[in-house]
Amino acid sequence: MPERKDSDSRKLLLRLREILAAPGGGQDRLDQITHHIADSMRTEVCSIYLFRDAETLELWATEGLKPESVHKTRLRLGEGLVGRVARSGRHVNTADAPSEPGFRYMPETGEEVYSSFLGVPVQRVGEKLGVLVVQSRDARQFSDDEVYGLEVVAMVLAEMAELGAFQSAQLDGTPLQHRFPTMIRGGTAQEGVAEGRVWLHEPRVVVTNPVGEDPQKEKARLTEAVAMLRMKVDSMLADPEMNSGDGAEVMETYRMFAHSRSWLRRMEEAIDRGLSAEAAVEKEQSQARARLESASDHYLRDRLHDLDDLANRLLRILTGQGKDTGAEMPEDPILVARNIGPAELLDYGRKLRGVVLEEGSVGSHATVVARALSIPLVIHAERITTEALNGDSILVDGDMGVVHLRPEDTVAKAFRDKMAMQAEAQKRYAGLRDLPATAKCGTTIQLYMNAGLMADLPSLQNSGAEGVGLFRTELQFLARTRVPRRGELAGLYAKVLENAQGKPVMFRTLDIGSDKVLPYMKPQDEPNPAMGWRAIRVGLDKRGVLRMQLQALIRASVGRPLYVMFPFVTEMGEYEEAHRLLMEQMAREQRLGHELPSDVRVGAMLETPSLAFAPRKFFEMCDFISVGGNDLKQFFFAADRENERVRRRYDSLNTTFIALLEQILQRCHEARVPVSFCGEDAGRPIEAVTFAALGFRRLSMRPASIGPIKHLIRRVDLSELRRVIDDARDLGETNLRHTVTDWLARQ
Incomplete structure (x- = not known):
């Protein structure tokens, strides 16, 4: 039968x-x-x-x-x-x-x-x-x-x-796939706009022969392809860099899937029914997706990516399709992918005009790299990898979180007008590069830039930034398959300082955990990773890595000032331990006869409300404080910034959040410790001018924001804005956005 x-x-x-x-x-x-x-x-x-x-x-x-x-x-x-x-x-x-x-x-x-x-x-x-x-x-x-x-x-x-x-x-009114214009709404991960041509990170495999005439021949093709896949997976596992530390367990799970007999048996059953080897692989991939996407277990859902990757590798072996298709990358590539790792994105470098992802998050590896490259990034763009083909015209609006695929002429014209206006504004801002951000009232605001790559450093001179208020050191860890060596890091940090040409660089120590998981580090199964084992908590638990990084920073700063900033400090004791660890490494380097930095300044990132209530001694111990606005707002409002349903619900200009910032400013003023505001909001004109009016004298932002912020500050009277803010709060206003926007419009 x-x-x-x-x-x-x-x-x-x-x-x-x-x-x-x-x-x-x-x-x-x-x-x-x-x-x-x-x-x-x-x-x-x-x-x-x-x-x-x-x-x-x-x-x-x-x-x-x-x-x-x-x-x-x-x-x-x-x-x-x-x-x-x-x-x-x-x-x-x-x-x-x-x-x-x-x-x-x-x-x-x-x-x-x-x-x-x-x-x-x-x-x-x-x-x-x-x-x-x-x-x-x-x-x-x-x-x-x-x-x-x-x-x-x-x-x-x-x-x-x-x-x-x-x-x-198709009937009138029903769009033809890959032909008609398509608009996809996603989420903003990195602001900016770009026009270009689609470049698919993983070109879609097209099965041109879904039906197989000879089941035995198709099974033989499948068996040969699976054997080749297993050899490749085993070869990956043989690499010491891929199969070391916490990454070994992840790779072993990957091998288990590749060698699964039931996986092969189900595909062979589909071939018996008449499918070709390729179609059998896709059928199993589709059904596995349906099973795992509905699983309540977080671990099982994560395994979906492993199965997808294996199936895609197998399909490329069977069809001969894949990255090396012979297609040439267009001159103005917009990268389109389901998701992408930091190393892969860094490989593309500044060739890209923008990035569009089906998945991703505002704090993911890809977002961190996109910000470092200063290219627009739209995330959660559903079906983009299905809708897009290599070479399709595409418009990316990172400001609005919108993607226009194969846009109509009227849409493209309006978009180009917007790009032209922004380009013209940037030309005007270039003339301000060497001028101070001094308001009409005489108050000067120091504008610093955020960085994380060597490629960022030319922006330090071109943007007019006065220094690097945040150098993200985790990118050098995320882009490798193993822990980088001390000598590698020392060489890189030294180049950063050389390129800074005497301007200060605040190095933030390794900030991993939450959504930033190292490829060689076992992911932690935590119900709320943003509030879990991350940043300074990891550093103090894995002291060998933190010591190595501190030693690299000390050796890179020979004869120059060194600024070290510890992330996600939640109580004074954590800062004391980290500070003590740094001083121990300074003493060790001196004993070894190594030359030391000319000066060492140690600070903390204030990213949790708890630290705003730390003892006065904590503020007096710090050489500087940097308010990490992204995390601080997340924890103050109990609104996960990775959750699209709630992250936009709460405003930085809410008067309760403003009151918290004022308290931080007051405590820093009393302890005579410099304080800066660092985060996405620092690069937004309305927020930036409000923070300056409150009393922040240093703001750190992406390089592209420095021109617009400086332009605005030089045109306003901050003392007058402060009076407007105080009057609005006295009248019971709960949000200052409308008040500040109206006041700026009248200027």
């Missing part, structure tokens, strides 16, 4: 392949397909529903239902049994459809006479395309064999859709 089923399945798939190869329109192909599937499954009805848009399914073809209902019957996602299959990505199999929860009767189709129902998703590697349905009059529960067989057919339909087999069936 199974052999006959397999034979029937192969015969049906071969028929579908003939339909795909034959001339004709998309609607004709769909009509033929539904007829052959109904015949093969011995059902009275076969229907294909495809997505008209992200929330709407439409009946595109049917055998057995009323023909006039085609392109008329529509369902919302989740509506009826068809909508349920589409939402869940899982099949529905019932002998009595009307009794099923969520059943919806559609009288225009004439389906009331059909009792049994089997619906399976038409999907391709996480991309939901539609639903394939068979129905019969008899109260019939379809067998597991029949369910599996229909899933195989749905897989081929998904590949046929990817190859454009049904495009001519």
Whole structure:
């Protein structure tokens, strides 16, 4: 019996392949397909529903239902049994459809006479395309064999859709994939705008032969490809850099997946049903995605990335497609990817105009690198890797978190006008480069820049920054597969100081944990990593790494001033321990006869409300304080800045947050310790001028923000703005944004 089923399945798939190869329109192909599937499954009805848009399914073809209902019957996602299959990505199999929860009767189709129902998703590697349905009059529960067989057919339909087999069936108002303009709303991770051409980080593998005629030949191809994949994985594990420390456990899990017998067996079963080796791999990848995406266990969901990566590697071996396709990177590349690591992004360097990611977060590795490269980054751009093709024209608006793919001429013109205005403004700001940021009242604000790469340092002179208020040292750790050596770090830090040409550089010690996990460090399974084992907590627990970094900083600063800043200090005791550790390394270097820095200044980043209430002694111990605005706001409002639902709900100009900043300023003033504000808000004009009016005399921001901030400060009277702020609070205003914006408009 199974052999006959397999034979029937192969015969049906071969028929579908003939339909795909034959001339004709998309609607004709769909009509033929539904007829052959109904015949093969011995059902009275076969229907294909495809997505008209992200929330709407439409009946595109049917055998057995009323023909006039085609392109008329529509369902919302989740509506009826068809909508349920589409939402869940899982099949529905019932002998009595009307009794099923969520059943919806559609009288225009004439389906009331059909009792049994089997619906399976038409999907391709996480991309939901539609639903394939068979129905019969008899109260019939379809067998597991029949369910599996229909899933195989749905897989081929998904590949046929990817190859454009049904495009001519599109109706007016329904966009053709990869042809019409598409706007995708995402999230802002790095501001800025860019126009260019799509460059896919992982070019999409297209399966051109979804049906296999000879199962034995296809199995042999699969076996050979899997053996090659396993060799590559074993080779990776043999590399000491990849298989050391905490990374060993991660890599061993990767090897376990690659050598899984059940993984191979499921793909071989799909080949027996008539799929080619490539289509069998994609079918298993799609089903694994559906299983793991709905898993409640965080660890299991994370393994989805491992399975995806293995499946993609296997597909590239089978098809010969991949990064080395022969395509040339365009002159104005916009990188498009599902996600990307820091080392890979750094490999592209400043060739990129911008980056668009389906995943990512505002504090991820990619975001940190994009900020260092000063290129716009949009995250959470759903379906961008599905919608985009290499070479497509693309507009990236990092200010608004919007991407325009294949934009219309009117949209492109408006976008170019915006870019031209910004470029013109930057030219005006260039004239201010060597002038101080002195307000009309005579108050001067020091404007520093944030950095993390050697490539950032030219901006120190070009932007007019007075120094580096934050040098992120973790980028040198994130971009390697092993812990960097002390000599490597000392050489790099020395080059940073040389390029700074005497201007101060505040080195923040290693700030890892939370969303910044080193590739060779075992991820911590923490329910809230932002409040977990990170930054100075890691440094004090793994003192060997912190000592090594401090020694590198001391050796790099020979004969020059050294500024060291400890991140995420939450209580005085942590600062005391870290400070003591630095002084021990200074004494050690002196004993070894090494020359020391000309001066050492030690500071702390104030990123938690608790530190604002530290004893006076803490402030007196510090040579400087840097307010880390991103984290401070997150913890003050209890609003996770990685959570899109809440991160924009709370405002830095809320009067309660302003009161906290005033308290910090007062405590620093009493202890006579310099204080700066560092973070995204420091580079936003309205926020920056407000912080300056409150009493911050140093702001640290991305280099591109220095010109606009300096331009604004030089045009206003900060003492007058302070009176406006105080008056608004006396009147009971709870947010100062409207007040400050109105005052600036009148200036």
